[in-house]
Amino acid sequence: MWAGAAALLTVPAIAMRFTAEVQWTASDFVVMGVMLAAACGAFEGLLRAGNGAAYRIAAALTVFGVFFLIWVNLAVGIIGSEDNDANMMFAAVIATVIGGACIAHFQPRGMARTLLAAAVLQVLIAAVAVIGRFGSVESVNWPKDxxxxxxxxxxxWLISAALFARASRS
Known part of the structure; x- marks a missing residue:
């Protein structure tokens, strides 16, 4: 897993040699390296906290979901562009997942509740953004993005919650 993360980090470096469309700075590589290290560490920790296929798949989806949420917000933003401060609302989802997991001691029943709360919060934030027109309303993709x-x-979040719930029953 760690070797795969390191290999993934080399992709933009290689792409930059062949196309001008990929423009990463040193700070981009540092941020992505930290994100990949955190994701790999979190996944390893979750694997040690539980066993069984349902728990492991739920853990992988949870870690990937948090990674994806952070990555999309940093790269292009969910609400408008990455410079839109409204994207910071999604930090509440990340805090819910991390905080809830710690409170639940990574046990499957508590993880299921945590991921259900994250799903509800994700939808509420999107609803607030759309109703409040926080995005780029002049964009062609508004509010589809x-x-x-x-x-x-x-x-x-919902698939992870269901899998953690299943893991709690076994």
Whole structure:
């Protein structure tokens, strides 16, 4: 897993040699390296906290969901562009997942509740953003980008919650 993360970090470096469309700075590599290290560490920790296929798949989806939420917000933003301060509302989802996991001591029943709360919060934030017109309303993709990304992340949270619930019964 760690070697895969390191290899993934080399992709933009290689791409930069062949195309001008990939423009990463040193800070981009540092941020992505920290994100990949945190994701790998979190996944390893969750694997040690539980056993069984349902728990492991739920853990992988949870870690990927948090990673994806952070990455999308840093790269392009969910609400408008990455410079839109309204994207900071999604930090509440990340805090819910991390805080809830710690409070639940990574036990499957508590993790299921945590991921259900994350799904509800994800939808509420998107609703506030759309109703409040916090995004780029002049954009062709308004509000499809918020709704689509919210749908994907909510699916991650709900599938993870269901798998953690299943793991708690076994």
């Amino acid at each position: 918020i709704i689509g990304c919210t749908g994907i992340l909510t699916a991650f």
